[in-house]
Amino acid sequence: MNANKIPDIIIGRLPVYLRALQHMQDMGLKTTSSQELGERVGISAAQIRKDISQFGEFGKQGTGYSIEYLIKQLREILKVDRIWDMVIVGAGDMGHAVANYQGFSDRGFSIVAIFDNDKSKVGQKIGQFTIEDSETMVNRIKSLDVKIAMLSVPASAAQAVADQLMQAGVRAILNYAPISLNVPNNVKVQYIDPSTHLQRMTYYL
Amino acid sequence: MNANKIPDIIIGRLPVYLRALQHMQDMGLKTTSSQELGERVGISAAQIRKDISQFGEFGKQGTGYSIEYLIKQLREILKVDRIWDMVIVGAGDMGHAVANYQGFSDRGFSIVAIFDNDKSKVGQKIGQFTIEDSETMVNRIKSLDVKIAMLSVPASAAQAVADQLMQAGVRAILNYAPISLNVPNNVKVQYIDPSTHLQRMTYYL
Numbered sequence: 001m002n003a004n005k006i007p008d009i010i011i012g013r014l015p016v017y018l019r020a021l022q023h024m025q026d027m028g029l030k031t032t033s034s035q036e037l038g039e040r041v042g043i044s045a046a047q048i049r050k051d052i053s054q055f056g057e058f059g060k061q062g063t064g065y066s067i068e069y070l071i072k073q074l075r076e077i078l079k080v081d082r083i084w085d086m087v088i089v090g091a092g093d094m095g096h097a098v099a100n101y102q103g104f105s106d107r108g109f110s111i112v113a114i115f116d117n118d119k120s121k122v123g124q125k126i127g128q129f130t131i132e133d134s135e136t137m138v139n140r141i142k143s144l145d146v147k148i149a150m151l152s153v154p155a156s157a158a159q160a161v162a163d164q165l166m167q168a169g170v171r172a173i174l175n176y177a178p179i180s181l182n183v184p185n186n187v188k189v190q191y192i193d194p195s196t197h198l199q200r201m202t203y204y205l
Numbered sequence: 206m207n208a209n210k211i212p213d214i215i216i217g218r219l220p221v222y223l224r225a226l227q228h229m230q231d232m233g234l235k236t237t238s239s240q241e242l243g244e245r246v247g248i249s250a251a252q253i254r255k256d257i258s259q260f261g262e263f264g265k266q267g268t269g270y271s272i273e274y275l276i277k278q279l280r281e282i283l284k285v286d287r288i289w290d291m292v293i294v295g296a297g298d299m300g301h302a303v304a305n306y307q308g309f310s311d312r313g314f315s316i317v318a319i320f321d322n323d324k325s326k327v328g329q330k331i332g333q334f335t336i337e338d339s340e341t342m343v344n345r346i347k348s349l350d351v352k353i354a355m356l357s358v359p360a361s362a363a364q365a366v367a368d369q370l371m372q373a374g375v376r377a378i379l380n381y382a383p384i385s386l387n388v389p390n391n392v393k394v395q396y397i398d399p400s401t402h403l404q405r406m407t408y409y410l
Contacts, residue, residue, distance in 0.1 A: 042394070078404045079408060084403070094306075097298035103360075107403075148407075179224075180225050198379055199220035202353075
């Protein structure tokens with residue numbers, strides 16, 4: 001296995017397979033096939049076999065994949081066989097929704113701090129978290145050694161905050177602001193932009 | 206141009222190009238190149254030229270693309286040269302955040318109704334919207350002739366609500382619940398699942 005040669009498009013599908021496999025495991029299933037997995041995620045069985053074979057031989061012809069084993073392998077490949085600390089910047093509606101989201105802990109992530117630049121919000125609680133002043137953000141992130149941030153600030157502020165995050169050592173940003181960020185090659189950005197997803201579907205309507 | 210033959214993977218990139226082009230237009234730019242656009246969206250210039258050439262000849266060698274013209278073409282291709290009505294199902298934290306999201310109207314979408322099955326929420330306001338009882342949902346969606354829904358209910362309820370939405374005529378679902386939905390081929394689903402996006406980045410950390 002040579003991880004460096006795996007195309008990004010395949011890496012992008014692995015979390016989708018992992019989510020479906022974890023769901024099947026929660027339902028009590030033990031084994032699956034590329035056919036069954038494909039139906040669950042809307043990807044062809046041939047594509048799934050090809051994607052998974054990039055990383056080694058996980059299944060046997062005729063007997064399919066052990067769900068537990070495949071989950072373990074995918075978690076290792078995606079490096080979510082550990083827990084990654086994250087921060088949230090922006091305690092508006094979206095920041096609240098993300099802070100209260102229940103789907104992080106069993107998928108490799110843990111929120112450790114939430115920041116906002118609105119002094120009237122600083123000190124307020126969101127669930128178990130106390131909103132911190134974004135003026136302290138860079139030093140706090142450095143001292144926590146956090147590498148992942150979720151950005152839920154207005155579009156107009158997103159680039160400036162992203163620059164601060166990178167200065168603090170953040171190397172992966174999940175951006176909820178509807179704007180493309182300029183980052184160097186060693187920083188990853190993923191976008192959560194509902195309009196982009198919607199536009200991808202209207203093409204087919 | 207034969208739209209039926211365009212691979213889904215290319216369709217998926219077009220909204221990203223469109224978002225970047227609209228941002229450039231907002232900044233007052235008139236023309237761009239595949240190189241410049243590529244730097245903004247993190248995709249190679251060659252890939253962008255190839256993707257855009259699927260739909261016709263929009264740029265000229267040496268002079269680049271007219272941003273206004275390319276935006277117009279992409280909006281037509283993606284069918285967001287009109288406004289699509291949408292409903293939100295689930296008025297929790299995420300439903301609130303989505304209802305208050307400001308990035309829909311200038312990108313082809315308009316929320317027309319919000320539903321929840323919690324009787325204590327029905328009648329309450331989210332911004333300009335009044336939360337409606339999900340018992341009335343199927344008939345309301347039929348009478349509104351809405352084809353697009355955003356699903357922000359708990360994972361355990363998502364499939365049952367999706368089934369109702371399809372019964373009401375919905376053909377595109379943006380699913381915020383962290384679970385894969387079973388839908389027939391004539392219904393499109395897109396997922397907004399922060400853990401999936403995060404896992405796509407941890408691979409590179």
